[in-house]
Amino acid sequence: MAGRGRGEDQGEGAATSVNERSLFADSPYAEPMPVALPETRPGLRPLSPDDTASVPVAVLGSAIRLRRLLRRSTWPAIRRSLAVAAGTELDRGVAFLLVPVFLAAGVIIYFSLVSEPGFAQPIVIVLLMACCAAVARSWPKTHLLCVAAMLCALGVVAAKVETWRAGTQMLGSEIQTRLTGRVVSLEEMENGRVRLTLDITSTAHPKLRYAPERVRLSARGIPADMTAGSLITGYARLLPPTGPVRPESYDFSFDSYFAGIGGSGFFLGNPKTIASPGPPPLIARLSSAIENARENIADHIRGKIGGAEGEIAAALIVGVRAGIPDEVNEAMRRTGIYHIISISGLHMALVAGTIMALLRGAFALFPDFSSRRPVKKYAAAAALVSIAAYLVISGIVVAAERSFIMLAVMLVAVLFDRAALTMRNLAISAIAVILVSPHEVVGPSFQMSFAATAALVGAYAGWADYRADKVRTPPARRSFVGFLSRKFVLAMGGLAMTSIIAGSATLLFAIWHFQRVSPLSLLANLAVMPIVSLIVMPFAVLSALAMPFGADGPFLYVMGKGLAAMIAISAWISERSPVDAVGLISIRSVLLVAVALVIATMATTWLRLAAVPFALAGLLTVPQVRTPDVLISEDAHLVALPIGGGELALNRERSNEFTTDNWKRALRAETIIPPEIFEATDTRFDLDPLDLPPGSPFYCTGHLCIARHPAGAIIALAKDRNTARPACAFASLIVIDDATAYNPCRDPLVLVVTKKQLARDGSAAVFFDPQSAATAPMIRFAVDKPYRPWHEQRRFSREARGLPPYKQREK
Secondary structure, eight states: OOOOOSSOBOOTTOSSOBOGGGGGSOOTTSOOOOOOOOOOOTTOOOOOHHHHHTSOHHHHHHHHHHHHHHHHTSHHHHHHHHHHHHHHHHHTTHHHHTHHHHHHHHHHHHHHOSSOOOSHHHHHHHHHHHHHHHHGGGSHHHHHHHHHHHHHHHHHHHHHHHHHHHOOOOOOSOEEEEEEEEEEEEEEOTTSOEEEEEEEEEEESSOOTTOOSEEEEEESOOOTTOOTTOEEEEEEEEEOOOOOSSTTSOOHHHHHHHHTOOEEEEESSOOEEEOOSSOOOHHHHHHHHHHHHHHHHHHHHHHHHOHHHHHHHHHHHHOOOTTSOHHHHHHHHHTTOGGGTSOSHHHHHHHHHHHHHHHHHHHHTOHHHHHHSOHHHHHHHHHHHHHHHHHHHTTOOHHHHHHHHHHHHHHHHHHTTOOSSOHHHHHHHHHHHHHHOGGGGGSHHHHHHHHHHHHHHHHHHHHHHHHHTSOOOOOOOOOHHHHHHHHHHHHHHHHHHHHHHHHHHHHHHHHHHHSBOOTTHHHHHHHHHHHIIIIIHHHHHHHHHHGGGTOOHHHHHHHHHHHHHHHHHHHHHHHTOOOOBOOOOOHHHHHHHHHHHHHHHHOOSGGGGGHHHHHHHHHHTTTOSOOOSEEEOTTSSOEEEEEETTEEEESOSSOOHHHHHHHHHHTTOOEEEOOEEEOOSSSOOSSOGGGSOTTEEEEEETTEEEEEOTTSOEEEEESSHHHHGGGGGTOSEEEEOOTTOOOOOOOTTSEEEEHHHHHHHOSEEEEOOSSOTTSOOEEEESSOSSOOGGGGGGGGSTTTTTOOOOOOOOO
């Protein structure tokens, strides 16, 4: 018997509820099971009534329980118990819940492959496993194994199809050209610049033979008449998508490839609008109309509220968040409430809940109509339409798209008289997301969202089962103040447990992707979430409903006051939050905890205890990762090494902020130590590099910088091969910022990294041997070869081909 998921199934006006677990519970009206007397073993005399009379009742009962426990502990008994529990899980529908798990495993396998597979192999495996599953239906265990293998192979196929379907044309090398394109979207950033997404129609001076179809550029200013859909032209500097800033870090090329962005850069001057030779396609016109509506709504909200509150309000309603001040973003990240800004399940649920509450409250004013009609279904249908409109107006970003699918499944379940919040509905949502956007499986948004939701659903189901077995007495009569106090305590307790459960389920995923935690996130969420749930989002929905009639002013005013309180609370807690950088953790720990989470949330019998060893193993393997001794950027411009005391030494006074921030969190550093620059006409220092004490920051003169790691190894950064040659006598690591250079050192113990290597293989992490200085350093690059489709463009850059920088001809 296939179960319908965990949780109660209540229809509109149903008098009773059915829980599939109750079908397996002991019934008081069931026939008594025959009692089997214990067998008499050889050499043992059964107790006679006279014997038992002389034994204390407590001792006799303990002996009997101990004997039963020992009898059950035999291997055949354990196997029978395991078989019964597994059969119960299958009857309750756990097999369907595991479908997205195996699909996601196949997707992860595909993106973990060292080389790009073809279509034939995974398709053949799918067909072969499908045939094996059909033949092995009489052998349940073999049948399930074949189905699991088939689903994994199907996940590989889905990821391969998405990669082939994306086929983004990526820019191979940096270049300046005059381009003409149609504006897809434009966002005003906090620093005053405007970020434009363009569909390129043509290039000139020079004309690019392999121009990307879509790019993202910034401009200092734009014409007043420029809107989404406008045709513009301008001279721009185009840059290829960059790789990870360190090995196992966020890959911009991967994200750009699946987002369809083939390059980025900036305009060298302000772009100009030009007349369009003809009307754009219908889809482009619809997209432009939606984008212009979003921008107009965002401008209206900013004008009504103003300040950082207006920017956050625009982000919550239409998904435009580029203008939020950096200090506000950082405060919300440190306090663990940044999820409020990203349109996701929380916002979709609050929008749907507000619409359903308003409609059901309105229907309650007409009791005759409400008693004859399924008003709950009417409200669910209206909520479904509302979140679909919210998805469109918020820009159809991936996080909102995933949240819409999850909530739509739940609302459709209400329409068909099914329980809305069950693991089965969550599994359906996960299957849809995996098949539509497989690359999201390896991203933080998918992992953290589904981990938190699964943990909350599983915890809710366990709590519901616990309460179902408890005998509840009617509550005592309380005063109105006592009633409100009790409700407030219960609400805050529920909010605290929700934050604890969701935070615990997503903790290791957050550390793996962002190397940071929010120690005071529980306090921040307890303080902020009531404001967001009761003031910000309900009044955001009311303002959206009143906006077409010009009556949204009061609602936006209240929403702005709620956001002002949220910003003030997050800033106050952020100032008192300890350092949130926690460094790197092992990928094995993340995978083990993910397995434990799957077992704990999907199992309904004692088999959920199998999650404990996986969770313990995951926690024990957290520190089993080696922190890099040196990090090198892929353009060879930036080198960093921790020198102890929470300090990170850099070779440049001005560096990329994103890269530096990522390195600080990965290396658990708090303070940046800039280089000390000496004025000199040659490349030699006045002091002997071997006299530098361990933990020395960078000292630069001419075209050479040197530093010393706390382990004693000397790092040198040279401008060219000639400058690097003297460093072969004392350095353990030499980085040459020249694509035409080659190794000038004959000593195999000296590791030389050139700009050509970094251009081909991405950023690098270097590890020194702390036990022996006679061992060459080990290096690990961020990009593996052979290249996957999102890294193919790397081979075409001038640096990867060993060519000097391009110099424009003088006119």
